[in-house]
Every structure is written in structure tokens, then in C-alpha cells.
Amino acid sequence: MDNENTVIQSIIEAARKLMQQYGFSKTTMEDIAKAAGKGKSTLYHHFKNKEEIIDEVLGQEMDSFFREVKQAVDQEKSLHAKLKTYIVVKIQSIRHRVNLYRFAMETDASTLEINTQFRRLRTRYDQQEANLILSVLTLGIAEGTLHHQSEADLAMLTELLVTCVRGVEMDIIMYNKHNTLPDKADLLVGVLVKGLS
Amino acid sequence: MDNENTVIQSIIEAARKLMQQYGFSKTTMEDIAKAAGKGKSTLYHHFKNKEEIIDEVLGQEMDSFFREVKQAVDQEKSLHAKLKTYIVVKIQSIRHRVNLYRFAMETDASTLEINTQFRRLRTRYDQQEANLILSVLTLGIAEGTLHHQSEADLAMLTELLVTCVRGVEMDIIMYNKHNTLPDKADLLVGVLVKGLS
Amino acid sequence: MDNENTVIQSIIEAARKLMQQYGFSKTTMEDIAKAAGKGKSTLYHHFKNKEEIIDEVLGQEMDSFFREVKQAVDQEKSLHAKLKTYIVVKIQSIRHRVNLYRFAMETDASTLEINTQFRRLRTRYDQQEANLILSVLTLGIAEGTLHHQSEADLAMLTELLVTCVRGVEMDIIMYNKHNTLPDKADLLVGVLVKGLS
Amino acid sequence: MDNENTVIQSIIEAARKLMQQYGFSKTTMEDIAKAAGKGKSTLYHHFKNKEEIIDEVLGQEMDSFFREVKQAVDQEKSLHAKLKTYIVVKIQSIRHRVNLYRFAMETDASTLEINTQFRRLRTRYDQQEANLILSVLTLGIAEGTLHHQSEADLAMLTELLVTCVRGVEMDIIMYNKHNTLPDKADLLVGVLVKGLS
């Protein structure tokens, strides 16, 4: 039982490394098997097909991704610091996962099922993130940095903030522009906080 | 010669339609040939390979894309209106091109060359966009809505704005969340303008 | 020991159901194991290989098949009734076993051994059937419906009758034509009896 | 164009030989390609998939099969001779095609489409055969060997005859029992004609 998990985990581990480096479609079952030190057909003993491996890799990765971000944000005290940390750490975490992250886009008409599952994963993650940011903004209000807002407005602001940060993510993913990151994070937080206050 | 252009254009047209619908990798040379009413090997007479077709499709698409956005923005007068129009029209234009746009992500290690070319196209487009936004912001200063800024600061602001809008783009591309778009555009413009003033 | 038999029988039972539904080749060892509630490798404790399971399934099935037909024929009195019953019941019994029956044909060069074994089973069954029909014809002679015949002729007639009925079987197996069955059985029996008298 | 047919025909020819010898499922695309002196993927240039090759092989084979039988029957004059020839030649023709013929049975639940197409082929063949036998029986009536019959009865008799002969076919296909064939054909024809007169 413990062994079962070890084997499965070692396959996922191998898959994750390869997929991080080469992307999902370029990572073949053969590659994964070889990297895990197993026979190709052994993979099919533990997973129904490639899709199931991808799902597992993505699920684990997103969870650990969120944990990293949350932990870093939790350690900061002020609204400003928390928001900046959120942006910076999120981006840094993404940089190690660019290829996995790109997956969201590898979507074609024919891959609908993959995406269905992916969307589920993604939704779970987004929910967690929204909660995190919401609590940060609530703290900003308690702190006095932000005005008091209606619940609906807070939800909207949360969404807006996440949306803007997603723009920064994209700069990273698409252009590898991360040199100016801390400055841009500062500016973004400054503008948003001022704009929202 | 004129004929040559007609053929080439009909191939690109066919390729564009297919790629818009199914994405780049799922669109095969065979599909394109069939849709263009030509033999598969004919494509290779006019283009070196699939990559070259993709480049051409993307290039044309980006140009027309930029033209749409610029034209709409130019018709507005105030800073506020221009920015909102920029966001709204850009997003609308993207919606018709989601799969083409997604291309930026279909990247795997092995497809580096494609990306190199894509990056060139993308850079050209970004430059045009930056110029457009810069001129809008400059107008905002002339209008008195924004403070006067150093050239470096203006560049930074431009980039920030573009970055935030890219976040909205992503909401569309990844989640098809466009129902709240006009509201969100309003809010975003409001916050940014206030934050920047 | 008794337990051993229970396990074996439950495996065969599972195999039979699956093979009846999906045919021999499409029924995998995994399917059988799952249906029997056992591990895949457990099957190999009780049977040397898949072939041995097939043999057992076929053997049991043919025996029960013959028992059904014989029992029905024995209950009839006259030659005419017995022959008609023979055809009708045989066909009905086959209808529940179409996929098993089809097995005789799943033969490829590589499956020669399977067929060798199958031929043995089949021969045993055919012998029983020939005996049954022979006794029916003998009764027909005693009854006066048929002329007296030499032993060799009787054997030949038996074979002919079985052969013709096999044609009806095939109509069922290949075309599922069984709607006209009772009529055709009547006609066939009539023609044969008249032709033979 | 002529060349196209040559290539296609040579593929079918290769496929036919292999399938006649080894059966459909044991004949792989690779085998066919090798036998045709082509690359594996070339097959897919000319046929959509394995199924399409099988269909073509079967279609051609059935046509030539029917032609052989019809030609032989046409050469005979009397009802008796025609019927006997029908049986004997049909069986002989089948003997060269046993493995192809067996195909009808290679059916599993999953192979439904193949069978749909096969059923179409088979139906076409059966129709031709029924017409042939019908004309033979009509001749038997003209000849005075058979009583005059209603159209419906004639159809029924035709079907019965074909059905009985199918039994003989099966003896060949399943048991390779063809040594006693001519005698059995004589007997069968005798019994049927007497039974029908």
C-alpha cells in the first residue's frame, strides 16, 4: 500500500519533471516510463491513460503552487507587503512551472475532456486564490488602508486584482520578462491601492 | 504573378480558418490543402513548411487585429473613453481569435524556432500597441486628467496598463469570462486613472 | 478441495458470461478476473492459460447444450415431431450461445492449438448428436415412416440431416434470421422425410 | 490513374493472399505493406484504415466467387446436374477461401461497423445467389422435374435449398470434411428433388 503510493508517486515525479521541461504533448509515455525506470506498459497498470497522468501531475502541482504563495503571503503583515509578496512569489513560482502552466492553452477542440478535468482543477485553485486575496483586502480595510466596501464590491475588487496579476503572469509566461518584476509589482500595488482607496 | 498571390492568399485563408477553429498543432497540412482545394504538396511550392504558413497567418492576423483596436481607439476623444474602448475592443477582437492567440503557449522545447519567429511578430505588435497607449496617455496629460510624467515613467505606466489588460485577455482566453467585461473595464480604467493621477 | 472447485467454477462462470457476450478474443484475462472477483494472476493458479479456460467453458457449454436438445427430442413420440423438435430446440439453444458458437471460426493460423482442442470437443459433441439422430431415424423405420436402410446408408442419412440443420444454424448465427424458423423446420422435415421415404 | 488502380490493386492482392492464409485479424497492416513492397503508411494513403482494405478484399472475393459458381451452373443443362454442380463448385470455391469466409464469424460486439459493411456485401451476394437458384428451380419446373409452384413457395424452396447447402459449406469450413462431398451432393440433390416433387 505504501509501496503502491511510492511507485505511483515516482511515476508522477518523473512525468512532472519531463512535462515541466518539454510540455505535455512532447512528453511521451515512453519517456515517462524510461525516466521512472519502468516498462512502458507498467504505466498503464497504474493509470488508465496519459490523460490521467497529466491530471495527477497538474493537480499536485497546483496544490503545491498555491501552498507556496499562501505561505509567503501569510508571513507578511501589511496590506502593501502582502499584495507585493503575492505578486512576486506567485510569479516566481510560475517561473518554475512555465510549461505546466502553459497547458491551459494547449487546448484544441479535440482535447475537450482533458480540459474539462483541467477546468475543474483550475476552478478549485482559483477559488482558493480568491479566498486568499479576499482575506488580504479585508485586512487592508481593518488596517485602514482601504475604505470599507460592500461584499459585492470586495468580490469585484478581488477579481480585478487577480486579473491584473494574471497579466503579469502572462508577461512571464509569454515573454520571460521578469527582470523588472519587483519594480513593476511595487508600481502595480501602489497604483491599485491608491486607485482603490 | 497576380495568380501566385491569389493562390497563396487562398491557402492562408484556409489555414487561418482551420487554425482559428482547431489550433495550430491540430491543423494538418492535409486539412489545409483540402480546404484550399489544392494538393498537399502544392503547399510546399509556396511555403517552405508548416511553420512558414503559421507565420504568415499570424502576421496577417495580428496586423488586422491591431488595426481594429487602433481605429476604435482613435475615434474616441477623452482619456477615459479611449482606455475603456481599448480594453473592450481588444477583448472583443481576441474573442474571434482565441485559438490563434493561444498559439503563444503551444510551445514545446522542440518548437523553439517557431517561437523565435512568433516572438518577432509579437514584438512588432507590442511595439505598435505601446505606441498607441503611449499616445493615449500623453493625451491624458494634455487633457489634464493625468499628471505630467517623465518619459521613463510614462513608458513604465504604459507597460503596466498593457500588462493589466493582458490579465483581462487571459480571463477571456482561459475562462471565457466575458460577461462582466464592460463593468470590469470601467472599474479597471477608473482605478488605474485614479491610481495614476 | 471443495473450495478449489468452487473457485474454479466461479472463474468459469464469469468467463462464460463474458465470452457469451463479447466473444473469446475480446474477453481478456483481466475481465474474467474482475468478474470473478479475483486477482488476475489467481487465474493462472487454476488454469495453465487462457486456452485452458476457453476449453473448460466450451466443454461445459456443449454438454449442457446437447442435454437440452436431447431432453426435448426424447419427449416427442413421432419421427416427424422429433425431427422438428430437434431443429427448433437446437436453434433456440444456439441463439443463447451465438458468440460461443462463433468460436469455431475465430481461427487463425496461429491459434491452431486452440482449434485442435476445440475440434476434440466438437467431435465428442458431434458423435453424441449423430447417435441421437441415428436413434431417431431408427425409430422412424420402426414406425414405418422410413424405409429400411443399410447401416451405411443410415449413417449417411444421419450426416445429411445434421448437415442440413447446420445450414439453418448458420442462418441464425450469421443473419439472425430466426423469424421463419418454425415454418422452415416444418418444410425441411417434410421435404427430407418425403425425400428419404 | 491507371497507375493508381495498379497500386491499389496490388495492395489488395497482397492483403487478400495474407488474409486467405492467416485470417483478418492476424494479418497486420505491416504484413500487407511488406508484401506489397510498400511502406506501412502508404497503405493509409490509399485506404482510410484496415477495415476499408478488408471491405475491398471481401467485396472482390465475393464477386469472383459468385462468378465461378454461376458460370459452372450455367454450363449444365438439367436441374439435377445444375443443382449438383451448384453444390460441388460452391464448396470447391469456398475451400480456397476458407479464411476469408470465416470472417463472418470473427465478429465481436466491438466490431460492429465491420459487420455492418460485411452484411451489406453478404446481402448483395445472397441476392445474386437466390436469383441463380430461383432460375434453376424455374427451369426444373419447365423441365417437368418439379411441380409448378406459387411464387411464394418458390421463394421458400429457394431459401431452403440455399440453407441446406450452407450446411454443407459449414462442414467444409469447420471440419474440412470434403472427402465425401460429391456423394453427399448427389444424395442431397436426390433427396431434395424427390422431396420437392
Next chain:
DNA sequence: AATGAATGAGTTTTCATTCAT
């Protein structure tokens, strides 16, 4: 200029069977 023919190098998946515990 146009194209039908050909293909190499992959890719996922299947399954009967063996082995270590």
C-alpha cells in the same frame, strides 16, 4: 506550377503472462 505517391519516425494503447512476496 501542380500533384499523387510514398514514407520514416513516432505515438498511444493492449494483453497474456511471469514473478516476488
Next chain:
DNA sequence: CATGAATGAAAACTCATTCAT
């Protein structure tokens, strides 16, 4: 007895690209 883990060998199918005409 039982079984989870492992696998080799094969199979069907794909696709960008080249070549001869």
C-alpha cells in the same frame, strides 16, 4: 493459495515532408 507489480511484443494509426512526373 493469492495477488499486485511488471513487462515485451505487438498493433493501428498520424503527419510533415520529399520525390518523380
